Amino acid sequence: RNISEPVNGPVIYTVSSLTAGTKYTFTLFSVFESVRSSGVNTAAVTAPPNTDSFQSIGQNETSITLQWNQVNTNVSYVLKFNGTERNISEPVNGPVIYTVSSLTAGTKYTFTLFSVFESVRSSGVNTAAVTAPPNTDNFKSIGQNETSITLQWDQVNTNVSFVLKFNGTERNISEPVNGPVIYTVSSLTAGSKYTFTLFSVFESVRSSGVNTAAVTAPPNTDSFKSIGQNEISITLQRNQVNTNVSFVLKFHGTERNISKPVGDGPVFHTVSSLTAGTKYTFTLFSVC
Structure with missing residues (x-):
């Protein structure tokens, strides 16, 4: 490519229409009266492309598992989140699965993933994910009659709601205001044992769940x-x-x-x- 004589100052020239993630060697000749200098060389690389399908595929209380498609075998990655960066080696093949551990339960994280080729980063892609909230404490029955059981448990925090599962059904329970949560399950059968599973829910992600069993009061006898x-x-x-x-x-x-x-x-x-x-x-x- 011919480059016109500059007016003054350093010359800045952009070479476009290149291939992403590729190393190029450039030779620059000075030209005077159609006569070239011996030339000088420099090497540079284009930024690699961003990966696609960057997403969360699972979580527990202290970790989030991420997945993305491999760019190519010459590309490694940098994962940035929560003010820190983690270097991830070049994968062998297939989609990349990476688990971020030592996280805080019930917390939303934004992850930025950079493809890296020859120390040059891509522009980066983002995904957000949450860790599962912690299970509640002190989940127990505190009373019953023939058709209902009253349950109590400790509040996790004001951002956490609950799902109560029993007898093949689920009930959504709104975020409590404060203090222990008291909830009465009605329309039950007298003299029956029920097993309840309580999930904490944050941003549609459930905790592992805790269980308690309780019984309704039996019916009174008649003709006594x-x-x-x-x-x-x-x-x-x-x-x-x-x-x-x-x-x-x-x-x-x-x-x-x-x-x-x-x-x-x-x-x-x-x-x-x-x-x-x-x-x-x-x-x-x-x-x-």
């Missing part, structure tokens, strides 16, 4: 009545709830445990060692 007595005993009758339910009989300041019945049909229980001519009030609890 006295069917006979003598001077020192009273015989009670009740209908069986189911074979998994035992009972507690409370009267006169005492409690008696009554085992689960064996068969079907009404159950009879005789309370003995009573005082003649005395009125007693009996309360019967189903226990699951």
Whole structure:
């Protein structure tokens, strides 16, 4: 290429239409009256192309796994994030998978990836990803009745919402304002055991989850009545709830445990060692 005589100062000339990620050797001749000097050489490289398909493919509480397509075997990479840079060697083949570790749970990171050829960087491509939030602490049942269970857990932080999974369903629970979270699961079946899994959620990414099990109260028996007595005993009758339910009989300041019945049909229980001519009030609890 012929370059006109400059007016003054250093000469700046841009060579365009080159191939990305390529090393070129340039020879420059001074020319006077069509006569050339012996020439001087310099070598330079074009910046490599950016990679494509730069994305997050997974995460846990302390790491994010990134993937991108390889540019070519002569290109290495620099990954920049959170004010730091990490050098990544030239891959052998296929897509590049790289895990960034020692991160903070429940945090959003922006990563910039540069392709590097002969110490020259590409313009860089960006992707954002988040680490999974931490699991909550103290996830437990604090109460129940026949059709509901009340759960409690500690708040993670104000940016974290929750998903409660149980019995093949999921319920989304909004970010709490402050303090421990109390949530009542209703429309349950009496006398049933449920396993609940609670996920913390940050930017649509879930924690690994924590579990707790709890039961609803069994239904009360029906047809609870006295069917006979003598001077020192009273015989009670009740209908069986189911074979998994035992009972507690409370009267006169005492409690008696009554085992689960064996068969079907009404159950009879005789309370003995009573005082003649005395009125007693009996309360019967189903226990699951």
